Amino acid sequence: MSTFVSARNPGQDKPHNQSPFHLEQPPNITYTIHSPGHSIPMSNTTQKPFTITIIGGGIGGLILAVGLLRRNVPVQIYEAAFSFTEIGLGLSIGPAAHRAMPLIDPQIQNIYDSLITTHADSPDYEGYRQTWFEIVWASGLKEGDPLMDLKALPSGQTTLRRADFLDALVGLVPADIVHFGKRLDGLFEGEEGVQLWFDDGTKVNADVKSMVKELMLEEERTKPRYSGMYGYRAVLDMKDMVDAVGEQRAKVSTMYIGHGAYAISYPIMRAQKVNVGVYILSDDEWDCDTWVRKAKREDMLLDTENMGRYVKSLVERMPDPSQWAIFEHPHISTFAKSRVAILGDAAHASTPHQGAGAGQAIEDAHVLSELLDDSCIKFAKDVVAAFKAYDEVRRPRSQRVVTSSKENAYLLCLCMDGVGDNEAKLKDTFQQHLHWLWDLDVQGQVEEAREKMAGYLES
Numbered sequence: 001m002s003t004f005v006s007a008r009n010p011g012q013d014k015p016h017n018q019s020p021f022h023l024e025q026p027p028n029i030t031y032t033i034h035s036p037g038h039s040i041p042m043s044n045t046t047q048k049p050f051t052i053t054i055i056g057g058g059i060g061g062l063i064l065a066v067g068l069l070r071r072n073v074p075v076q077i078y079e080a081a082f083s084f085t086e087i088g089l090g091l092s093i094g095p096a097a098h099r100a101m102p103l104i105d106p107q108i109q110n111i112y113d114s115l116i117t118t119h120a121d122s123p124d125y126e127g128y129r130q131t132w133f134e135i136v137w138a139s140g141l142k143e144g145d146p147l148m149d150l151k152a153l154p155s156g157q158t159t160l161r162r163a164d165f166l167d168a169l170v171g172l173v174p175a176d177i178v179h180f181g182k183r184l185d186g187l188f189e190g191e192e193g194v195q196l197w198f199d200d201g202t203k204v205n206a207d208v209k210s211m212v213k214e215l216m217l218e219e220e221r222t223k224p225r226y227s228g229m230y231g232y233r234a235v236l237d238m239k240d241m242v243d244a245v246g247e248q249r250a251k252v253s254t255m256y257i258g259h260g261a262y263a264i265s266y267p268i269m270r271a272q273k274v275n276v277g278v279y280i281l282s283d284d285e286w287d288c289d290t291w292v293r294k295a296k297r298e299d300m301l302l303d304t305e306n307m308g309r310y311v312k313s314l315v316e317r318m319p320d321p322s323q324w325a326i327f328e329h330p331h332i333s334t335f336a337k338s339r340v341a342i343l344g345d346a347a348h349a350s351t352p353h354q355g356a357g358a359g360q361a362i363e364d365a366h367v368l369s370e371l372l373d374d375s376c377i378k379f380a381k382d383v384v385a386a387f388k389a390y391d392e393v394r395r396p397r398s399q400r401v402v403t404s405s406k407e408n409a410y411l412l413c414l415c416m417d418g419v420g421d422n423e424a425k426l427k428d429t430f431q432q433h434l435h436w437l438w439d440l441d442v443q444g445q446v447e448e449a450r451e452k453m454a455g456y457l458e459s
């Protein structure tokens with residue numbers, strides 16, 4: 001899971017023969033361009049004299065591409081996959097990233113808003129419009145009772161199918177700038193720019209790129225690590241959900257909190273389906289080479305035996321007992337090195353316990369597109385200052401999200417130090433975590449980075 005970028009000055013095409021870097025194979029996520037030739041309205045009439053090359057057309061890469069094209073910054077995208085095969089699981093974007101969308105390009109927010117499911121899609125549930133999740137006790141004396149109705153102002157819970165969002169974003173990007181079947185295999189940065197190697201034997205010269213951390217940080221531990229949790233996942237029909245847990249629990253996004261595990265459900269596809277996940281804390285190491293391992297139904301039942309009747313009902317209806325390991329990336333010392341920078345999961349993949357990973361990729365794309373558009377950035381060499389400022393502003397926040405997402409799992413599993421299952425402390429801590437995440441001044445973040453960038457350009 002990586003997204004990286006590079007840029008090329010016109011006419012710069014000198015091959016290098018060294019390949020000091022090699023990438024590990026990331027998971028395949030693929031798509032097809034189905035909508036030819038698009039006109040993204042340009043906000044800037046003067047085109048930048050360099051091309052940003054984005055490696056990886058996931059959520060972060062595509063949104064950055066749309067933001068740059070709108071600002072008349074030339075872009076090329078190299079994607080490892082050949083066609084779109086994204087699985088249709090749900091995705092939810094929080095308020096800060098939602099506020100960043102129109103600032104990157106209003107079309108992104110229009111697309112998002114046209115695809116989302118909200119509580120108002122269920123008749124009679126308009127009153128939950130601003131609810132993010134109801135947090136409900138999974139078991140014990142208060143089994144099924146809400147701990148709190150956690151609001152996300154102003155939008156409430158908004159969810160969509162990842163594949164629908166990605167497909168619509170692809171539709172904003174001209175087909176002729178996307179190159180499929182190009183898996184980056186290595187890079188070399190010399191004085192004149194960066195050369196990229198793909199696994200089909202082709203090479204591309206570029207002079208700015210957001211690239212894989214393994215290449216930038218050879219001495220650091222950069223590989224994802226097992227976070228000590230695995231999950232079971234499913235998409236269920238709304239009718240089955242209502243049978244399983246009753247109408248209120250099926251139609252309102254719910255987090256079931258329990259000792260050592262938690263479960264989550266939220267409506268998707270105009271409330272016709274419900275995305276369900278059950279996450280288990282485990283002291284054992286992940287003893288498998290892949291991120292998903294086969295398991296038996298008995299394992300799933302054993303893992304959730306203390307989680308009360310609601311979770312039991314869900315688990316009984318989940319068709320696939322496969323276990324999904326939850327990985328996270330260790331904090332790294334920089335997201336940018338010279339003309340190389342990384343964004344999205346490549347920089348700060350987090351656990352999913354706050355639903356914030358894609359939102360962080362969107363915030364990254366917002367800051368990068370605004371900095372690269374700045375009139376101070378005249379030549380490819382200036383991008384070094386933009387990337388440095390991007391790193392300084394985005395790294396602390398996105399790394400804190402990684403930490404706070406993991407802490408959120410402990411909260412949900414009622415084992416956070418100093419909080420446990422204390423009702424008042426749980427309420428306070430949930431509020432603190434999420435308001436810190438959501439109440440960001442997104443444009444202020446850009447201005448802070450712009451100021452830093454101006455300082456680097458002067459020095």
Ligand SMILES: Cc1cc2nc3c(=O)[nH]c(=O)nc-3n(C[C@H](O)[C@H](O)[C@H](O)COP(=O)(O)OP(=O)(O)OC[C@H]3O[C@@H](n4cnc5c(N)ncnc54)[C@H](O)[C@@H]3O)c2cc1C
Pocket residue numbers: 001002003023026027028029030055056057058059060061078079080081090091092093094182183184185343344345346349350352355356357358359360361
């Ligand atoms: C179970 C789960 C639930 C989640 N739920 C949420 C949620 O509700 N809300 C939320 O905000 N986030 C959520 N996330 C996180 C979110 O999915 C990611 O943070 C987001 O997709 C990151 O986007 P990205 O563009 O950085 O990476 P990706 O979307 O992974 O895209 C990377 C792209 O790069 C390509 N690529 C990789 N390597 C190469 C290479 N060497 N050469 C060329 N191309 C390459 C890949 O094929 C892919 O297309 C969840 C994650 C998980 C696992």
